[in-house]
Structures are given as C-alpha cells and as structure tokens.
Amino acid sequence: ILNVEQSPQxxxxxxxxxxxxxxxxxxxxxYALHWYRWETAKSPExxxxxxxxGDEKKKGRISAxxxxxxxxxxxxxxxxxxxxxxxxLCAFTSGTYKYIFGTGTRLKVLA
Amino acid sequence: xxxxxxxxxxxxxxxxxxxxxxxxxxxxxxxxxWYRQTMMRGLExxxxxxxxxxxxxxxxxxxxxxxxxxxxxxxxxxIQPSEPRDSAVYFCASSRDSTYNEQFFGPGTRxxxx
Numbered sequence: 001i002l003n004v005e006q007s008p009q010x011x012x013x014x015x016x017x018x019x020x021x022x023x024x025x026x027x028x029x030x031y032a033l034h035w036y037r038w039e040t041a042k043s044p045e046x047x048x049x050x051x052x053x054g055d056e057k058k059k060g061r062i063s064a065x066x067x068x069x070x071x072x073x074x075x076x077x078x079x080x081x082x083x084x085x086x087x088x089l090c091a092f093t094s095g096t097y098k099y100i101f102g103t104g105t106r107l108k109v110l111a
Numbered sequence: 112x113x114x115x116x117x118x119x120x121x122x123x124x125x126x127x128x129x130x131x132x133x134x135x136x137x138x139x140x141x142x143x144x145w146y147r148q149t150m151m152r153g154l155e156x157x158x159x160x161x162x163x164x165x166x167x168x169x170x171x172x173x174x175x176x177x178x179x180x181x182x183x184x185x186x187x188x189x190i191q192p193s194e195p196r197d198s199a200v201y202f203c204a205s206s207r208d209s210t211y212n213e214q215f216f217g218p219g220t221r222x223x224x225x
Contacts, residue, residue: 031210043202044154046213089154093210098167099144101154 002026004092006102013080014110020076021105023090027071034091035064035075038104044089047075080109115217117203123223129191132220135184136205144214145178145188146202154202159209160186166209193224 005024013019025033032051036044048057053068061078077084087104116135124130136143144159158168163180171178175194180186190197200221204214 034213043216043218044214045216049211049213051211098159098209099156099214101156103153 002092002097002100004090004100004102006088006090006105008105009103010106010108012108012110015080015082017080017109018076018078019080019107020074021088021107023073023075023092023102025071025073025090025092025100025102026094027069029094029096030068030071031093031095033066033068033073034093034099035073036089036091038087038089040086047088075105077107080107082109082111085109115203115205115215117201117217117220119220120218121221121223123225124193125225126194127192128224129189130193130197130222130224132188132201132203132222134186134188134203134217136186136203137215138184140205140207140215142206142209143180143186144204144206145186146204147172148200148202148219157188161209190222193222195224198222198224 007022034049035047037047038044048064050066055066057064064075066073085108087106089101089104091099091101118133141162145157146154148154157170158178160180178188200219202219203217206212206214
C-alpha cells in the first residue's frame with residue numbers, strides 16, 4: 001500500500017511566525033505532487049502542482065519545494081496570518097496511482 | 112462557471128436505504144473524481160472517470176457502491192444498501208487531466224446513516 005505521509009499532524013503558531021511542513025511520498029515512478037489548502041467547512045483548493053525535481057513554486061507568502069529523488073516536498077508559510085489557518089494536504093500521482101492524499105497538516109495561527 | 116456542484120449537501124438516512132449522491136463537474140473538464148473523507152482514513156479516491164468512462168474503481172469499498180456518468184455534465188454515486196459505516200463526507204472533483212492539472216472540488220455531501 002502506498003503511503004503519503006505529512007508531518008506534523010497539527011501545528012499552532014503565533015501570528016507573524018514563519019512555518020513549514022513536510023510531505024513524504026514514494027520516489028519511484030513519480031509524476032506530480034499537489035498541494036491543497038482546506039479550510040474548515042469548505043472544500044480543498046489547489047495551491048501548487050509540482051512535477052520537476054528541484055522545482056520551487058510561490059504564491060504570495062506561501063512557497064513549496066520538491067525533491068523527487070528522495071521523495072519529499074516542503075511547504076513554507078512566511079509571516080503566518082490567522083487567515084492561513086487551515087489543513088494543508090499533499091497528493092501524490094504516479095504512473096500507477098492517481099491522487100494518493102496525505103492526512104494533512106492542521107495549522108492554527110493564533111492572533 | 113459555478114464550479115463543481117454537488118447535491119444534496121446533507122443526507123440523513125436509515126440503514127438499508129438506498130442513497131444517491133449527485134455531481135455536476137465544471138464544463139470542459141474531462142475527468143471526474145469521487146472521494147470519501149473520514150476521520151480514520153482521510154481523503155480516499157473511490158473512482159474516477161475520463162470522458163464519462165470509468166477508468167479506475169479500485170477504491171470503491173464494496174459492491175454496495177456504484178457510480179455512473181451518463182453524460183459529461185452529470186455523475187452519480189449510489190450506495191445500496193447503506194450502512195452506518197458509510198457515514199462520511201463525499202466529495203466530487205473535476206479536472207482537465209488525471210495527473211498534472213489541479214482538481215476543483217465540490218462542496219461535498221455529508222452522509223449520515225443511522
């Protein structure tokens with residue numbers, strides 16, 4: 001069974017702090033790694049789709065890096081704000097498997 | 112575009128009843144995905160369609176679950192008979208492909224089977 005693991009499971013930070021979390025995935029037969037943001041009572045929304053080893057994506061204060069050889073991706077949030085509070089999901093796709101989601105990192109930013 | 116539309120938003124039913132969940136994908140998206148979200152297992156892919164054809168249903172938990180896509184703008188997920196362990200939030204998502212493009216999720220259907 002394929003495992004996509006995210007750590008930490010949950011995280012509380014103060015407003016203004018920078019933070020990061022990890023998504024680990026199988027390194028073989030890699031196609032793409034997706035990051036989603038999921039606010040309570042809403043649906044997941046796409047942040048990034050990453051396909052190339054060494055790729056780095058950025059959207060405002062949020063950025064992500066990808067290492068396909070060792071099978072991990074980092075998501076960074078700079079200067080966290082209360083509105084960043086959400087669950088951040090990653091999803092792995094390969095030649096064989098479509099959209100294996102991790103269980104997410106639940107972020108709470110305290111004002 | 113209104114995004115992915117799901118109905119109903121909430122469904123409460125009794126064990127043994129048939130449940131039908133509905134989804135309208137974003138126009139022009141060739142792929143449609145059905146997910147189930149539970150506390151224990153997170154977000155699980157149940158089945159996905161390409162151009163209305165089921166491609167991979169290996170995530171469907173058992174024969175009580177079935178999904179159809181009669182045309183490009185409509186899909187159903189049916190549970191018959193329903194059981195309490197089917198209680199979960201069911202999401203539908205659509206995308207331009209199955210790998211490299213982002214998925215757009217509907218608001219979900221919260222199913223409670225008593």
